[in-house]
Amino acid sequence: LRASSSGTSPRSTYIRNRCPPSRGMWRILPCFDEIIARANAIIAPYSIDVKNVAWHSVYEVGHRLTDAFDDTDETDSGSPCPRVFITGDACHTHSAKAGQGMNVSMQDGFNIAWKLGQVISGRSSTELLRTYSAERQVAAKNLIEFDKEWSTLMATPQEELPDKTYLEDFYVKTAEFPAGFMTEYTESMITTPTTHQELAAGFPIGKRFKSARVKRSCDANFIHLGHEARADGRWRVYVFADQAAPVVDGSAGGGGTAGGSAGGESKVAALAAWLESDPASPLVAYRREGEDPDALVELSVIYQQEHKEFAFPDVPKVFRPHVGAFDLEYVEKIYATLPEEDIFEAREISRDGAVVVVRPDQYVSGIFPLDAHSEIGDYFAGVFEPVK
Incomplete structure:
Protein backbone atom coordinates (compact mmCIF):
# COMPACT_ATOMS: atom_id res chain seq x y z
CA LEU A 1 0.00 0.00 0.00
CA ALA A 44 -8.00 25.30 11.77
CA PRO A 45 -7.80 26.74 14.39
CA TYR A 46 -10.81 24.50 15.10
CA SER A 47 -10.59 20.72 14.99
CA ILE A 48 -12.74 17.61 15.09
CA ASP A 49 -12.03 14.33 16.89
CA VAL A 50 -13.36 11.44 14.79
CA LYS A 51 -14.04 8.41 16.99
CA ASN A 52 -15.43 6.15 14.29
CA VAL A 53 -16.12 6.25 10.54
CA ALA A 54 -19.60 4.74 10.28
CA TRP A 55 -19.92 4.89 6.50
CA HIS A 56 -17.88 5.92 3.50
CA SER A 57 -17.83 5.69 -0.26
CA VAL A 58 -15.39 6.35 -3.04
CA TYR A 59 -16.31 7.78 -6.41
CA GLU A 60 -14.10 6.85 -9.33
CA VAL A 61 -14.39 8.66 -12.64
CA GLY A 62 -15.09 6.22 -15.44
CA HIS A 63 -15.57 7.50 -18.98
CA ARG A 64 -17.78 5.02 -20.78
CA LEU A 65 -20.05 5.27 -23.82
CA THR A 66 -22.49 2.70 -25.14
CA ASP A 67 -22.36 1.46 -28.74
CA ALA A 68 -25.95 2.59 -29.40
CA PHE A 69 -28.97 3.92 -27.55
CA ASP A 70 -31.34 1.32 -29.03
CA ASP A 71 -31.36 -2.30 -30.23
CA THR A 72 -30.97 -1.75 -33.98
CA ASP A 73 -27.96 -2.06 -36.24
CA GLU A 74 -27.29 1.40 -37.66
CA THR A 75 -25.22 -0.10 -40.48
CA ASP A 76 -28.20 -2.13 -41.71
CA SER A 77 -30.80 0.13 -43.34
CA GLY A 78 -33.20 -2.80 -43.54
CA SER A 79 -33.18 -3.57 -39.82
CA PRO A 80 -36.55 -3.42 -38.03
CA CYS A 81 -37.53 -0.34 -36.07
CA PRO A 82 -35.98 -0.11 -32.59
CA ARG A 83 -37.94 -1.64 -29.71
CA VAL A 84 -35.56 -1.21 -26.77
CA PHE A 85 -34.15 2.16 -25.70
CA ILE A 86 -31.72 3.18 -22.97
CA THR A 87 -31.07 6.63 -21.53
CA GLY A 88 -28.88 8.48 -19.06
CA ASP A 89 -26.21 6.64 -17.09
CA ALA A 90 -27.00 3.42 -18.97
CA CYS A 91 -25.51 5.16 -22.03
CA HIS A 92 -22.77 7.44 -20.75
CA THR A 93 -20.78 7.74 -17.52
CA HIS A 94 -18.43 10.53 -16.55
CA SER A 95 -17.46 12.75 -13.64
CA ALA A 96 -20.05 14.29 -11.34
CA LYS A 97 -18.86 17.80 -12.05
CA ALA A 98 -20.79 20.76 -13.55
CA GLY A 99 -24.22 19.13 -13.34
CA GLN A 100 -23.78 17.67 -16.80
CA GLY A 101 -25.05 14.19 -15.96
CA MET A 102 -28.49 15.44 -14.94
CA ASN A 103 -28.83 17.90 -17.81
CA VAL A 104 -27.70 15.52 -20.54
CA SER A 105 -29.63 12.55 -19.15
CA MET A 106 -32.86 14.50 -18.92
CA GLN A 107 -32.42 15.52 -22.55
CA ASP A 108 -32.01 11.83 -23.44
CA GLY A 109 -35.35 11.17 -21.80
CA PHE A 110 -37.09 14.16 -23.37
CA ASN A 111 -35.77 13.21 -26.79
CA ILE A 112 -37.16 9.67 -26.75
CA ALA A 113 -40.33 10.56 -24.81
CA TRP A 114 -41.89 12.91 -27.37
CA LYS A 115 -40.91 10.61 -30.23
CA LEU A 116 -42.50 7.59 -28.56
CA GLY A 117 -45.61 9.62 -27.87
CA GLN A 118 -45.85 10.74 -31.46
CA VAL A 119 -45.41 7.22 -32.83
CA ILE A 120 -47.71 5.50 -30.34
CA SER A 121 -50.44 8.06 -31.02
CA GLY A 122 -50.13 7.36 -34.76
CA ARG A 123 -48.87 10.85 -35.61
CA SER A 124 -45.59 9.63 -37.09
CA SER A 125 -44.13 6.42 -38.50
CA THR A 126 -41.71 4.24 -36.55
CA GLU A 127 -38.88 5.74 -38.63
CA LEU A 128 -38.95 8.66 -36.22
CA LEU A 129 -37.61 6.38 -33.47
CA ARG A 130 -34.39 5.82 -35.41
CA THR A 131 -33.45 9.44 -34.88
CA TYR A 132 -33.13 8.95 -31.10
CA SER A 133 -29.88 6.96 -31.08
CA ALA A 134 -28.52 8.89 -34.05
CA GLU A 135 -28.97 12.21 -32.21
CA ARG A 136 -28.11 11.29 -28.64
CA GLN A 137 -25.12 9.05 -29.42
CA VAL A 138 -23.27 12.04 -30.87
CA ALA A 139 -24.32 14.25 -27.95
CA ALA A 140 -23.00 11.67 -25.47
CA LYS A 141 -19.70 11.30 -27.34
CA ASN A 142 -19.20 15.06 -27.22
CA LEU A 143 -20.04 15.01 -23.51
CA ILE A 144 -17.39 12.39 -22.76
CA GLU A 145 -14.77 14.34 -24.69
CA PHE A 146 -15.67 17.51 -22.81
CA ASP A 147 -15.62 15.76 -19.44
CA LYS A 148 -12.19 14.26 -20.01
CA GLU A 149 -10.83 17.77 -20.40
CA TRP A 150 -12.90 19.15 -17.53
CA SER A 151 -12.12 16.39 -15.01
CA THR A 152 -8.43 16.57 -15.89
CA LEU A 153 -8.43 20.28 -15.10
CA MET A 154 -10.23 19.62 -11.81
CA ALA A 155 -7.51 17.15 -10.81
CA THR A 156 -4.66 19.46 -11.77
CA PRO A 157 -3.05 21.35 -8.86
CA GLN A 158 -3.62 25.09 -9.19
CA GLU A 159 0.10 25.80 -9.38
CA GLU A 160 0.33 23.67 -12.54
CA LEU A 161 -2.39 25.60 -14.39
CA PRO A 162 -1.39 28.40 -16.82
CA ASP A 163 -2.81 31.04 -14.44
CA LYS A 164 -4.89 31.33 -11.29
CA THR A 165 -8.18 31.99 -13.10
CA TYR A 166 -7.71 29.33 -15.81
CA LEU A 167 -10.18 26.84 -14.31
CA GLU A 168 -12.77 29.54 -13.62
CA ASP A 169 -12.40 30.97 -17.14
CA PHE A 170 -12.77 27.52 -18.69
CA TYR A 171 -15.95 26.89 -16.70
CA VAL A 172 -17.53 30.18 -17.76
CA LYS A 173 -16.47 29.73 -21.39
CA THR A 174 -17.98 26.24 -21.61
CA ALA A 175 -20.97 26.73 -19.27
CA GLU A 176 -23.52 26.23 -22.05
CA PHE A 177 -22.19 22.77 -22.85
CA PRO A 178 -22.95 20.95 -19.56
CA ALA A 179 -26.25 22.84 -19.44
CA GLY A 180 -27.19 21.13 -22.70
CA PHE A 181 -27.36 24.26 -24.85
CA MET A 182 -24.46 23.35 -27.16
CA THR A 183 -26.06 20.17 -28.51
CA GLU A 184 -26.50 20.47 -32.28
CA TYR A 185 -28.41 17.85 -34.23
CA THR A 186 -27.48 17.20 -37.85
CA GLU A 187 -29.73 16.84 -40.89
CA SER A 188 -32.38 14.12 -40.62
CA MET A 189 -36.07 13.54 -41.26
CA ILE A 190 -36.82 16.12 -38.55
CA THR A 191 -33.89 18.52 -39.06
CA THR A 192 -33.62 20.44 -42.32
CA PRO A 193 -30.47 21.56 -44.12
CA THR A 194 -29.22 25.05 -43.28
CA THR A 195 -30.34 26.45 -46.65
CA HIS A 196 -32.31 29.32 -45.10
CA GLN A 197 -30.27 29.76 -41.92
CA GLU A 198 -29.43 33.37 -42.78
CA LEU A 199 -33.08 34.35 -42.32
CA ALA A 200 -32.74 33.75 -38.56
CA ALA A 201 -29.05 33.40 -37.72
CA GLY A 202 -29.76 33.59 -33.99
CA PHE A 203 -31.77 30.36 -34.12
CA PRO A 204 -29.20 27.80 -35.36
CA ILE A 205 -30.92 24.82 -36.98
CA GLY A 206 -30.41 21.72 -34.85
CA LYS A 207 -29.76 23.66 -31.65
CA ARG A 208 -31.96 24.65 -28.74
CA PHE A 209 -34.47 27.44 -29.43
CA LYS A 210 -32.97 30.46 -27.66
CA SER A 211 -35.60 32.68 -26.10
CA ALA A 212 -35.88 36.48 -26.19
CA ARG A 213 -38.41 38.94 -24.83
CA VAL A 214 -41.43 40.23 -26.74
CA LYS A 215 -44.68 41.98 -25.79
CA ARG A 216 -47.96 40.10 -25.93
CA SER A 217 -50.53 42.02 -27.95
CA CYS A 218 -53.68 41.17 -25.99
CA ASP A 219 -52.47 42.41 -22.58
CA ALA A 220 -49.16 44.24 -23.23
CA ASN A 221 -47.29 41.88 -20.92
CA PHE A 222 -43.56 41.40 -21.37
CA ILE A 223 -43.09 37.74 -22.29
CA HIS A 224 -40.08 35.50 -22.86
CA LEU A 225 -41.10 33.84 -26.10
CA GLY A 226 -39.47 30.49 -25.42
CA HIS A 227 -40.91 30.28 -21.91
CA GLU A 228 -44.44 30.15 -23.30
CA ALA A 229 -43.85 26.71 -24.81
CA ARG A 230 -45.10 23.78 -22.77
CA ALA A 231 -43.86 20.18 -22.65
CA ASP A 232 -47.09 18.91 -24.17
CA GLY A 233 -45.82 17.09 -27.26
CA ARG A 234 -46.86 19.83 -29.66
CA TRP A 235 -44.72 21.37 -32.38
CA ARG A 236 -44.24 25.14 -32.49
CA VAL A 237 -44.19 27.31 -35.59
CA TYR A 238 -42.98 30.87 -34.96
CA VAL A 239 -43.89 33.26 -37.75
CA PHE A 240 -41.64 36.32 -37.65
CA ALA A 241 -43.47 38.88 -39.77
CA ASP A 242 -42.16 41.04 -42.56
CA GLN A 243 -42.35 44.82 -42.28
CA ALA A 244 -45.90 45.10 -43.62
CA ALA A 245 -48.53 46.16 -41.12
CA PRO A 246 -50.65 43.37 -39.61
CA VAL A 247 -53.65 42.75 -41.86
CA VAL A 248 -56.32 40.10 -42.23
CA ASP A 249 -56.91 39.95 -45.97
CA GLY A 250 -53.37 40.15 -47.37
CA SER A 251 -53.26 43.78 -48.50
CA ALA A 252 -52.05 46.83 -46.62
CA GLY A 253 -54.74 48.81 -44.89
CA GLY A 254 -57.21 45.93 -44.79
CA GLY A 255 -56.90 45.18 -41.12
CA GLY A 256 -59.00 47.56 -39.09
CA THR A 257 -56.91 49.65 -36.70
CA ALA A 258 -53.48 48.63 -37.94
CA GLY A 259 -51.09 51.54 -38.18
CA GLY A 260 -47.78 49.96 -39.11
CA SER A 261 -45.19 52.17 -40.74
CA ALA A 262 -44.57 49.85 -43.68
CA GLY A 263 -47.08 49.23 -46.43
CA GLY A 264 -47.24 46.74 -49.26
CA GLU A 265 -48.55 43.23 -49.55
CA SER A 266 -48.37 41.15 -46.40
CA LYS A 267 -46.62 37.80 -46.83
CA VAL A 268 -47.85 36.86 -43.37
CA ALA A 269 -51.47 37.17 -44.43
CA ALA A 270 -50.77 35.03 -47.50
CA LEU A 271 -49.04 32.42 -45.33
CA ALA A 272 -51.96 32.51 -42.89
CA ALA A 273 -54.44 31.83 -45.68
CA TRP A 274 -52.37 28.83 -46.80
CA LEU A 275 -52.06 27.49 -43.25
CA GLU A 276 -55.78 27.82 -42.65
CA SER A 277 -57.16 26.15 -45.76
CA ASP A 278 -54.60 24.46 -48.01
CA PRO A 279 -54.73 20.63 -48.00
CA ALA A 280 -50.92 20.53 -47.61
CA SER A 281 -50.95 22.75 -44.53
CA PRO A 282 -49.94 20.93 -41.31
CA LEU A 283 -53.03 22.43 -39.66
CA VAL A 284 -55.27 20.83 -42.27
CA ALA A 285 -53.54 17.65 -43.44
CA TYR A 286 -52.90 16.17 -39.98
CA ARG A 287 -55.79 17.54 -37.93
CA ARG A 288 -58.09 14.84 -36.64
CA GLU A 289 -61.83 15.19 -36.44
CA GLY A 290 -62.91 17.11 -33.35
CA GLU A 291 -59.41 18.40 -32.54
CA ASP A 292 -58.59 22.04 -31.87
CA PRO A 293 -56.71 23.75 -34.72
CA ASP A 294 -53.57 23.94 -32.57
CA ALA A 295 -53.72 20.39 -31.17
CA LEU A 296 -50.62 19.26 -33.07
CA VAL A 297 -48.91 22.48 -34.21
CA GLU A 298 -49.11 25.68 -32.20
CA LEU A 299 -48.70 28.90 -34.17
CA SER A 300 -47.24 32.14 -32.86
CA VAL A 301 -46.77 35.37 -34.81
CA ILE A 302 -44.29 38.10 -33.91
CA TYR A 303 -44.70 41.46 -35.64
CA GLN A 304 -42.02 44.10 -36.11
CA GLN A 305 -44.47 46.82 -35.07
CA GLU A 306 -44.92 47.87 -31.45
CA HIS A 307 -48.04 46.66 -29.70
CA LYS A 308 -49.75 50.08 -29.84
CA GLU A 309 -49.58 50.08 -33.63
CA PHE A 310 -52.07 47.24 -34.10
CA ALA A 311 -54.78 45.31 -32.29
CA PHE A 312 -55.24 41.56 -32.35
CA PRO A 313 -58.45 41.76 -34.49
CA ASP A 314 -56.13 43.03 -37.26
CA VAL A 315 -54.27 39.70 -37.25
CA PRO A 316 -55.23 36.76 -39.51
CA LYS A 317 -57.70 34.40 -37.86
CA VAL A 318 -55.38 31.40 -38.03
CA PHE A 319 -53.26 33.06 -35.30
CA ARG A 320 -56.28 33.45 -33.01
CA PRO A 321 -57.98 30.06 -33.25
CA HIS A 322 -61.16 29.02 -31.46
CA VAL A 323 -60.23 26.29 -29.00
CA GLY A 324 -61.46 24.34 -26.00
CA ALA A 325 -64.83 23.10 -24.85
CA PHE A 326 -66.36 26.56 -25.15
CA ASP A 327 -64.81 27.40 -28.53
CA LEU A 328 -63.14 30.55 -27.20
CA GLU A 329 -60.93 32.75 -29.35
CA TYR A 330 -57.33 32.25 -28.21
CA VAL A 331 -55.30 35.43 -28.70
CA GLU A 332 -52.25 34.87 -26.48
CA LYS A 333 -49.85 33.85 -29.29
CA ILE A 334 -49.76 37.26 -31.00
CA TYR A 335 -46.72 39.35 -30.12
CA ALA A 336 -45.07 42.68 -30.86
CA THR A 337 -41.45 43.74 -30.58
CA LEU A 338 -39.96 45.78 -27.76
CA PRO A 339 -38.29 48.98 -29.03
CA GLU A 340 -35.50 48.71 -26.46
CA GLU A 341 -35.11 44.93 -26.88
CA ASP A 342 -35.98 44.03 -30.46
CA ILE A 343 -36.08 40.25 -30.94
CA PHE A 344 -35.36 40.71 -34.65
CA GLU A 345 -32.04 42.32 -33.77
CA ALA A 346 -31.27 40.08 -30.81
CA ARG A 347 -31.76 36.87 -32.84
CA GLU A 348 -30.55 38.26 -36.19
CA ILE A 349 -33.90 37.69 -37.92
CA SER A 350 -34.32 39.07 -41.43
CA ARG A 351 -36.59 42.09 -41.80
CA ASP A 352 -38.18 40.14 -44.67
CA GLY A 353 -39.48 37.73 -42.05
CA ALA A 354 -38.99 34.01 -41.42
CA VAL A 355 -40.79 30.87 -40.30
CA VAL A 356 -39.01 28.99 -37.50
CA VAL A 357 -40.16 25.41 -36.82
CA VAL A 358 -39.41 24.04 -33.34
CA ARG A 359 -39.95 20.43 -32.33
CA PRO A 360 -41.53 19.33 -29.03
CA ASP A 361 -38.21 19.18 -27.16
CA GLN A 362 -37.45 22.81 -28.09
CA TYR A 363 -34.83 22.22 -30.77
CA VAL A 364 -35.00 24.19 -34.00
CA SER A 365 -35.99 21.86 -36.82
CA GLY A 366 -36.02 24.23 -39.75
CA ILE A 367 -36.22 27.79 -41.04
CA PHE A 368 -38.21 28.86 -44.10
CA PRO A 369 -39.06 32.06 -45.98
CA LEU A 370 -42.58 33.37 -45.36
CA ASP A 371 -43.65 32.47 -48.90
CA ALA A 372 -42.11 28.96 -48.97
CA HIS A 373 -45.49 27.29 -48.55
CA SER A 374 -44.67 24.14 -50.48
CA GLU A 375 -41.35 23.69 -48.63
CA ILE A 376 -43.13 23.91 -45.30
CA GLY A 377 -45.75 21.43 -46.48
CA ASP A 378 -43.11 19.02 -47.75
CA TYR A 379 -41.22 19.20 -44.47
CA PHE A 380 -44.21 18.24 -42.34
CA ALA A 381 -45.19 15.54 -44.84
CA GLY A 382 -41.91 13.84 -43.95
CA VAL A 383 -42.66 14.03 -40.23
CA PHE A 384 -46.37 13.26 -39.84
CA GLU A 385 -48.57 10.43 -41.03
CA PRO A 386 -51.72 11.35 -43.00
CA VAL A 387 -54.97 11.28 -41.07
CA LYS A 388 -56.80 8.01 -41.72
Missing part, protein backbone atom coordinates in the same frame (compact mmCIF):
# COMPACT_ATOMS: atom_id res chain seq x y z
CA ARG A 2 1.17 3.51 -0.63
CA ALA A 3 -0.36 6.97 -0.35
CA SER A 4 -1.35 8.66 -3.58
CA SER A 5 -2.85 12.05 -4.45
CA SER A 6 -4.54 10.73 -7.58
CA GLY A 7 -8.25 11.44 -8.04
CA THR A 8 -10.58 14.04 -9.47
CA SER A 9 -9.65 16.78 -7.00
CA PRO A 10 -6.29 18.00 -5.70
CA ARG A 11 -7.79 17.74 -2.18
CA SER A 12 -8.73 14.06 -2.52
CA THR A 13 -6.40 11.54 -0.84
CA TYR A 14 -6.47 7.80 -1.48
CA ILE A 15 -4.46 4.64 -0.85
CA ARG A 16 -3.99 2.78 -4.09
CA ASN A 17 -3.62 -1.01 -4.10
CA ARG A 18 -3.20 -3.20 -7.19
CA CYS A 19 -5.86 -5.96 -7.04
CA PRO A 20 -5.26 -8.38 -8.60
CA PRO A 21 -1.87 -7.58 -10.16
CA SER A 22 -2.41 -9.90 -13.12
CA ARG A 23 -5.40 -7.89 -14.38
CA GLY A 24 -3.63 -4.55 -14.12
CA MET A 25 -6.49 -2.99 -12.12
CA TRP A 26 -6.31 -0.67 -9.14
CA ARG A 27 -8.47 -0.73 -6.05
CA ILE A 28 -8.84 2.78 -4.56
CA LEU A 29 -9.43 2.96 -0.81
CA PRO A 30 -9.74 6.06 1.38
CA CYS A 31 -7.00 6.78 3.91
CA PHE A 32 -9.07 7.90 6.90
CA ASP A 33 -6.21 9.31 8.96
CA GLU A 34 -5.04 11.54 6.14
CA ILE A 35 -8.59 12.68 5.30
CA ILE A 36 -9.26 13.62 8.94
CA ALA A 37 -5.90 15.43 9.14
CA ARG A 38 -6.72 17.32 5.93
CA ALA A 39 -10.14 18.32 7.29
CA ASN A 40 -8.59 19.64 10.51
CA ALA A 41 -6.05 21.62 8.51
CA ILE A 42 -8.87 23.25 6.55
CA ILE A 43 -10.96 24.24 9.58
